[in-house]
Each structure stands twice: as C-alpha cells, then as structure tokens.
Amino acid sequence: MNLHDLLVTTAALYLIIAGRYFAISGLFYWLLWKREPEKVHARRLTPLQPSAAVIRAEIRWSLISSVIYAIPGAIVIEAWKHSGTAMYTDVSQYGWLYLIASVFVYLFLHDTYFYWTHRLMHHRRLFRVMHKVHHDSRQPTPWAAFSFHPYESIIGALLVPALTFVVPIHVGAILFILVLMTICSVLNHTGYEVFPDRWLRGFLGRHFITAAHHNVHHQKYTCNFALYFRFWDKLMGTDIMEEAYDFLGPTRAIATAPTVAQAASSEK
Numbered sequence: 001m002n003l004h005d006l007l008v009t010t011a012a013l014y015l016i017i018a019g020r021y022f023a024i025s026g027l028f029y030w031l032l033w034k035r036e037p038e039k040v041h042a043r044r045l046t047p048l049q050p051s052a053a054v055i056r057a058e059i060r061w062s063l064i065s066s067v068i069y070a071i072p073g074a075i076v077i078e079a080w081k082h083s084g085t086a087m088y089t090d091v092s093q094y095g096w097l098y099l100i101a102s103v104f105v106y107l108f109l110h111d112t113y114f115y116w117t118h119r120l121m122h123h124r125r126l127f128r129v130m131h132k133v134h135h136d137s138r139q140p141t142p143w144a145a146f147s148f149h150p151y152e153s154i155i156g157a158l159l160v161p162a163l164t165f166v167v168p169i170h171v172g173a174i175l176f177i178l179v180l181m182t183i184c185s186v187l188n189h190t191g192y193e194v195f196p197d198r199w200l201r202g203f204l205g206r207h208f209i210t211a212a213h214h215n216v217h218h219q220k221y222t223c224n225f226a227l228y229f230r231f232w233d234k235l236m237g238t239d240i241m242e243e244a245y246d247f248l249g250p251t252r253a254i255a256t257a258p259t260v261a262q263a264a265s266s267e268k
C-alpha cells in the first residue's frame with residue numbers, strides 16, 4: 001500500500017462523507033426545522049429550541065469526525081485494490097441469501113459494538129473526555145449525526161472497516177450499509193419523529209430505533225443506548241420508549257394485553 005495513494009483516497013473519501021453529511025442532514029434540517037410548522041407532517045419530540053451556537057458546534061464536530069471516518073475507509077479501499085480484504089464483487093461467489101444475511105450480520109455486530117462502547121463512554125471517568133460533546137446537543141438537530149469528540153469518532157470508526165477484513169461482504173452491500181448508517185444517524189437526531197404513530201406502535205417501533213427512541217437518550221442519558229435495534233436495550237433493561245411518550249403508552253398497553261384466548265392457552 002503506498003502512502004500517496006492512501007492520502008489521495010482519504011481526501012476523496014472525506015469529500016464524499018462530508019458531502020453526503022451536508023446533503024442528508026441539510027435536507028432534513030430544511031424539511032423539519034426551517035419550514036413553517038404547518039407544513040411539517042412529523043411529530044416534534046420536545047419543545048427545546050437548539051441555539052445557533054449548538055448547531056455550529058454540531059457541524060464543526062461532524063466535519064472533524066468525517067476526516068476520522070475517511071482514514072480507515074481509505075485503508076480498506078487501498079487494501080481491497082491489492083486483494084487484501086474479504087470484500088467481493090461477484091454475487092454468485094456466495095449467493096443472494098448470503099448477501100442479504102451478511103447485511104444483517106454487519107448491522108447486528110455494529111449495533112452490539114455501538115451499544116457496549118456507548119454504555120462504556122457513559123462511565124463517569126470517560127463521559128467528560130469522550131462523550132460529553134455528543135450530549136451538548138440536549139435537543140439534537142440533523143446536524144448532530146456525526147457530532148462526536150474525536151476519541152469517540154475513532155472508537156466508532158473502527159468496527160465496520162475491521163469487519164471487511166474478516167467477514168465476506170459484497171461491495172454493493174457495504175455501500176448500502178454506509179448510506180443506511182448515515183441516514184439512520186441523521187434520522188435519529190432530527191428531533192422530530194418522521195414515522196407515523198401507528199408504525200411506532202407496531203413492528204417497526206417495537207424492534208427498530210427511530211428518533212423517538214434516541215431522543216429519550218439525549219434527555220435522560222441512562223437509557224436507549226443502541227443504534228439500529230432495540231434488542232440490547234430491552235435485554236439489558238435500559239429500554240425506555242412507551243413510558244416517555246403519551247402518544248405511545250395507552251395504545252401500546254392495549255396492543256400488548258393478551259387476548260382471552262391467549263391468556264387461556266398460556267394457563268394450560
């Protein structure tokens with residue numbers, strides 16, 4: 001791997017990551033925060049109004065994080081050019097079933113890594129140094145998607161590039177995961193819930209993380225640590241969602257109450 005190629009790839013990747021950040025965060029910021037409220041068909045999660053200084057800080061930290069994300073990404077690309085990774089381009093090499101399964105494996109492993117490193121960064125000895133920057137956004141905006149202290153960005157940037165050396169993944173699948181990662185990170189920080197209430201009460205809300213879930217983390221700090229799925233939070237007893245919102249509570253309680261038939265069969 002030569003240093004010149006690595007630097008050029010890092011610079012190109014930085015432009016792509018930062019450009020993607022401005023495009024997606026900028027779009028949602030305009031759609032949700034800049035238009036007249038009556039045009040916004042999404043649920044505002046708190047009445048808190050982020051200051052211009054906080055938004056500027058979110059953008060500044062996100063641009064620094066983009067450099068940190070570009071470096072391991074460029075190492076993967078350069079290693080791939082020399083056949084040094086487990087990435088492949090021919091779908092028939094492992095088949096479609098593997099391709100779809102590999103996306104879920106990557107997302108689950110990333111979610112697991114994110115949950116545990118995130119909980120660790122909430123330890124009082126690490127919080128101020130590593131994670132406070134992210135929580136300076138008491139009510140985050142879409143610009144907070146990559147708003148992390150560089151120490152946190154380094155931790156966050158390691159896993160997925162490392163996996164590409166070990167777990168075979170199609171190039172298209174890894175691109176899909178990277179775009180999905182950005183969209184999820186932006187959506188989780190919009191401060192608005194863009195999905196309808198009935199979706200949140202259904203399968204999507206029960207298993208996947210949306211803004212309503214992650215926004216509670218920015219308010220309460222001690223719950224809702226995961227990134228994509230509610231699995232780890234539920235398993236470890238750190239999941240709060242229905243309790244935090246009136247619009248989910250009563251309906252959810254009715255939805256989860258067993259029917260007469262279910263109750264009777266469980267007693268047998």
Ligand SMILES: [Zn+2]
Pocket residue numbers: 134140189214218
């Ligand atoms: Zn956050």
Ligand SMILES: [Zn+2]
Pocket residue numbers: 118122131134135217221
């Ligand atoms: Zn946190």
